[in-house]
Structure formats: structure tokens, C-alpha cells
Amino acid sequence: MSENRAEISQLGEFGLIDRISGNVALTQASTLKGIGDDAAVIDIGHEALLVSTDMLVEGIHFDLAYMPLQHLGYKSVAVNVSDIAAMNGKAEQITVSIALSSRFSLQAVDALYEGIRAACANYNIDLVGGDTTSSTSGLIISITVLGRAQKNRITYRSGAKANDIICVTGDLGAAFIGLQILEREKEVFLTDPNMQPDLENFEYLVGRQLRPEARTNIVYDLAELGVQPTSMIDVSDGLASELLHLAKNSKVGVRLFEDKVPVDQLTYNTAVEFNIDPITCALNGGEDYELLFTISQEDHEKLKNHPDIHLIGYMHDKIDQNIMITKQGNVVPITAQGWNHFRS
Amino acid sequence: MSENRAEISQLGEFGLIDRISGNVALTQASTLKGIGDDAAVIDIGHEALLVSTDMLVEGIHFDLAYMPLQHLGYKSVAVNVSDIAAMNGKAEQITVSIALSSRFSLQAVDALYEGIRAACANYNIDLVGGDTTSSTSGLIISITVLGRAQKNRITYRSGAKANDIICVTGDLGAAFIGLQILEREKEVFLTDPNMQPDLENFEYLVGRQLRPEARTNIVYDLAELGVQPTSMIDVSDGLASELLHLAKNSKVGVRLFEDKVPVDQLTYNTAVEFNIDPITCALNGGEDYELLFTISQEDHEKLKNHPDIHLIGYMHDKIDQNIMITKQGNVVPITAQGWNHFRS
Incomplete structure (x- = not known):
């Protein structure tokens, strides 16, 4: 290979997608939205x-x-x-x-x-x-x-406005912790094939990793409640990465409250056992397949009693100011560690 | 693996597709046709x-x-x-x-x-x-x-009737012969990396392998001429395999005339040079991406002067009697050697 060879890993997946989609011309009248959502x-x-x-x-x-x-x-x-x-x-x-x-x-x-x-x-x-x-x-x-x-009814990543409330369904980080448990048991098995995996107390976490469900019921509920989200994305790469997608595409900033981010108790306890900060699992774990969306303030009443929708922050008009207020009251920037599978 | 392990290669690609699609239930009203075309x-x-x-x-x-x-x-x-x-x-x-x-x-x-x-x-x-x-x-x-x-206007594999005329576009077998040339030059190169590939006289054949075109112009022409094919398929696995698909799905038999099958002169000459029967390239070579279709007899007049559509046989009502009349007047069964990429 030549000295000028450029590595895909330097770009990462999102950089590569930007590079590919940057040169794409859309010519069909029937194409309402191409790459990017x-x-x-x-x-x-x-x-x-x-x-x-x-x-x-x-x-x-x-x-x-x-x-x-x-x-x-x-x-x-x-x-x-x-x-x-x-x-x-x-x-x-x-x-x-x-x-x-x-x-x-x-x-x-x-x-x-x-x-x-x-x-x-x-x-x-x-x-x-x-x-x-x-x-x-x-x-x-x-x-x-x-x-x-x-x-x-179509909801894009780009429709969030300043003051919109950020909502997320279910709980976050469990799929990532489930993966850690599976990796640990695999190591144990490789060391001693007679050992049986010990997954009994971790069924919820392992199930979230092995058999996630799409939140189609939420789409149904939103229609029933008469709520049109202003923007939406599913949480596949972790909350942080998805929040930044919404913010970037909507040209707003995120203000997230750590204490509002839903983390299941078992996820929390097991994360601590693994010496991982539970909020890190939620922010950067990925594969939760929950829905992350924004609603306008006036729709707050309609959603506030939904048992599986959590209000975790709001959008503001300062682009590129994506911050989290920690439980201790500190302000920290939200960054997507994400998951670069091109990194070796 | 257990003794009862069953190999995919025993089924081949079409057998595997049949097995997969056999258990599929279609429930959406919007699904007009699922697997199988x-x-x-x-x-x-x-x-x-x-x-x-x-x-x-x-x-x-x-x-x-x-x-x-x-x-x-x-x-x-x-x-x-x-x-x-x-x-x-x-x-x-x-x-x-x-x-x-x-x-x-x-x-x-x-x-x-x-x-x-x-x-x-x-x-x-x-x-x-x-x-x-x-x-x-x-x-x-x-x-x-x-x-x-x-x-x-949609044309399925299943619409051919007895007495329908079988038509194919362009010429067949060139992509396969192009592949043989590329394989030969690769061998030469591996033996002596200083050798330059000798493709000068084979541009057409190599081009058919490396850069095939979809016959979108034929779809346009058929509409212009007012011809609705009764069945259609593209030639990706070779003429024989595609003819058998049309026959099986339409519940008719094929009567093919070897002397009508369009084979380019360069394909013919190069096949002979490779000690391959040219008709074998057309029947079993694949990757030609020409269109194979049937028309009712009454549409014959509309198509007979099209420079790139060849009438190569007709369908008859004897299911499973798929035969080719050779140039010598012999009758041989059409069998799909096809291309089983699960075969090791």
C-alpha cells in the first residue's frame, strides 16, 4: 500500500457515512429523505x-x-x-x-x-x-x-426546537451490562469448560442483550395520546451518541439531567460490581433499542403519566452546548464515545 | 457437530430458498408477492x-x-x-x-x-x-x-402459457467466457508478475463480466411496442436455469432451439479456444443479465423486427418436458447445472 493510504478507522463509521453521503445526488421526485435518518x-x-x-x-x-x-x-x-x-x-x-x-x-x-x-x-x-x-x-x-x-406523522431527527422536552422510553444500559456478563461467563467457560454459566440472577440483563424488543408499542401510544414528537431516534449506539444526533440535526443543544436518566436497579448494581459507572452504561453502552424523542412543552401533560416514558432534559438554543447536570450538580459536556467498529 | 448434521451444500441455493420460504406466512394486505420471483x-x-x-x-x-x-x-x-x-x-x-x-x-x-x-x-x-x-x-x-x-404491467415468472414464444435479449455466454479469460490472465500474472495481461482482443467479453448493464431499455421498448410479456426473468445463473424457473413457475414445458440461441462470434471463437462448447456457455455460464421472457403468439409481429430481441423457442403444455433441439436435430433435456456456491 502507498504512503498516502488513508485509514477508514480515522474517520469512524459516522465520518465514513458523511463521506459517502456527501457526494450523493437525489434526483427521484419520490425520494423525500435519503441518507441521514x-x-x-x-x-x-x-x-x-x-x-x-x-x-x-x-x-x-x-x-x-x-x-x-x-x-x-x-x-x-x-x-x-x-x-x-x-x-x-x-x-x-x-x-x-x-x-x-x-x-x-x-x-x-x-x-x-x-x-x-x-x-x-x-x-x-x-x-x-x-x-x-x-x-x-x-x-x-x-x-x-x-x-x-x-x-x-413522520418524525425526523431534525425537528427538535429549543425548550422541547427530551423523553426516553424504558431503561438504559442493561444491554451493555448484559454483554459484560456474557463475556465474563465466556471467559470462565474457556478457562474451564466444565463450568456452567451462572446467569440465573441476570436474566433481565442478558435478555436485554440477546433478545431486545423494538418499542412499537410506544409509536402506538404516542398516536393514542395525540402526541406528535418533534424529533426521534432509537438508542442503538448509546444515549449520548443519539442525543448528539438529535441536537446536531435539529441545530439545538442538549441539557440532560443525570438523575432523570432511567437505569434499572439490577443494571445499576451490576455495573457497580463491574466497576463501571452506571451512567456510563446508559450514555455509551448502546443496543438498548429504546426510543429517544422530543416533545413540545404543551404536550407535557399528555405524557407525564405514561409509566414507561421518562423526561430526562430539554433542548436549548445554544448549538454545540450539549451538557449533563450530574447528580452532584456539576455541569459536564456530553460526548459520544460511541462504538467505532473500524477501530482495531 | 452431531452425526445428524445436514449440509447446506446438499440442498444448494434454490433448495435452501425453498426451505426458508416454505415456512413463511404472509399476513400484510400490502404484500402482493413475497419470495419466489x-x-x-x-x-x-x-x-x-x-x-x-x-x-x-x-x-x-x-x-x-x-x-x-x-x-x-x-x-x-x-x-x-x-x-x-x-x-x-x-x-x-x-x-x-x-x-x-x-x-x-x-x-x-x-x-x-x-x-x-x-x-x-x-x-x-x-x-x-x-x-x-x-x-x-x-x-x-x-x-x-x-x-x-x-x-x-408487472411480469411474474408464472404467467407463461403453452404456445407462448420464448424471447431473449442481447447475446449469451460472453460474461462466462470473459471470466475464463480473466482467470487465465490472473494465473499468468501469478506465475510471472512481469507479464502484462493480454486483454486487448477480448474487451467485449471482459467488459460483459466486469461491467454488465441492466436491460432497462428493453422494458422501455416493450412498453413502446405495446407488448406485455406473459412471464419474465433475468439471466443471472444461465439460460438453462432461468428457462426452468419460468417453466416450473408457469407449469409449462420448454422447447428450445439451439440454433436460435444468440451467441456472439467472439464468444463462440473464444469458447472453442478454451475447449468449451459455446452453447454450454450460454446455457450454464450465467451473469449475462439479459432478459428472458415469453410473449403470446399474437405479439410476434410487434417484436419480430427488434434488433436485440431473439425468438429462441416456445412453451408447450407438457410439464417437466424441457428440451432443446440441437443444431443436428437431436432432442436433449435442458438441465440446470447452475451455480451452487454452497458446493465446496
């Missing part, structure tokens, strides 16, 4: 079609040492459905492409598709196509999901 | 949306020793656009996901996307999304294409 938006009349795609690579996104193939199939679908939910839409169809090496038996493929079909049944979506091929190493899954929404 | 069909009002997806794996589908990344990017898009053309539709958007190892520089990614953008410009489609990730080995490209067609 949780899904692309295509005009199909009074409704819009939502399209999102994810690629999952063995050894990068999952480890089959502790990820059962059924769960992997289910999760692959769920994370795509989550992208459609993040646009305030309803997923309807998916395509699933897989590449797999000769290491995988037919039974393995059956197990994977059992999980895929279970997710399709649960989210009420149809598997309509895909591709199957061999790979030179490991398993790769590529899923594209199609969804729909009324055009005036 | 060149594209899925989604109801979006008076038009239908067409969705197709392909995954290309380094070391399986392409060899970067002779496939420049620009060409690979272009071809990845073209083969997807071809699937939409095979439904008699017009491609409008694509998503592109890539997984790549640290072996690839930023310049390599730029070259790949240069080709992708060139294809988008040529076919007048928008790149609207995708995913980027690292891989543990090599490059994987997954593309999903969205297209549209009037519902009554």
Missing part, C-alpha cells in the same frame, strides 16, 4: 414508505459463543423494526440476506430463521425476499425493512 | 412497489485480483436494477450496505462508491441509505433496490 422516506401518495437496512457481521456485532441463533434471528429483525419505530412508522415487510460459511449446518439455518419468523409474527411483518450465499468466513446477515407512516 | 411486490395504490436484494461476497462472487472496485460498485447496482427490469418495472432507489476489513483503505471505499454513483446516475436512481461496518475478512456488499410498475 433512521430510515429513508419514499413518497407513495398520502402515505410514505420508510426504508432502513442493517448489516450484522459475526465477530463484529455478535458472538455465537453465547448468542443462540434463534435469538440472533429475532434480534436482527427487531433492530430493523426499531428503526421504523424511530420514524414514528409501522414496519410491514422485511428482506433477509445471509452469507454463511460451511461451518454452518442446515439446522443452524433453521434455528436462525425460526427466530426471524418469531420476530415477524410478533411485529406482524412479512418476510418477502432475500438472498442466500456462502461466505469465506462466518455469518453475515443483512436485513432491509419497509414500513409506512402518514406523511404528517 | 425476481422481486417482491408491495401494494402502494394504483402502482406497486418492487423490492429486490442481492448480497455479493468477496471470494465467492468477485475476485479483486481482476475486478476493479469502480466496476464492482457499478455491477453491484446493475444486477439489482436488472431484477426490477425482470419484473417489467423501473428502479428508483437503492440502499447499499458494506462490510469491509482493515485491508481496505479509504481510497478503496471511494473507488467502490464512485462506481455505485456512476450506476445510480446511469439508471437514474437514488442512493437513499445503507449501513457500513467492519468485517473480519474481505468485502461484502448488500444492496436492496426499490422500483415501481403499474400493477397491470
